[in-house]
Amino acid sequence: MSYSTLEIIKSQNNCCDINQKYKLHKRRFFAYLSKLEEKYGKDPNILATRADFYDSTYKANILLTEAYKIASKQHDYKNCTLISSSLAFKYIMDSVDAFQGKIWLETLKKDLYQVAF
Numbered sequence: 001m002s003y004s005t006l007e008i009i010k011s012q013n014n015c016c017d018i019n020q021k022y023k024l025h026k027r028r029f030f031a032y033l034s035k036l037e038e039k040y041g042k043d044p045n046i047l048a049t050r051a052d053f054y055d056s057t058y059k060a061n062i063l064l065t066e067a068y069k070i071a072s073k074q075h076d077y078k079n080c081t082l083i084s085s086s087l088a089f090k091y092i093m094d095s096v097d098a099f100q101g102k103i104w105l106e107t108l109k110k111d112l113y114q115v116a117f
Helices: 005-014 018-040 044-052 057-073 077-094 098-116
Strands: none
Touching: 018 044, 044 057, 044 077, 057 077, 077 098
């Protein structure tokens, strides 16, 4: 599922305001991610990308945690580092959950060590 630049421009002109445009493109983006998941299965990159666009921090954290588990099983420490960094940030800044934030900071520390050595 791909959209040409012309289709995107046409859809922008048919929308009434920026909020509707955002929702339209977000739906299309999520549909595209779903197609990628159908093709590649549960992939940490796709899950983390989807999580980045969720309005709900709770849902994003669930997806990021799932992405982390998959990346960890694959020994993909670079991806683990990126995901644990996102989780630490979200728990500390968005959820204001210091306990979970500390857990993910420790996980990030471990992941950085794995990437470095």
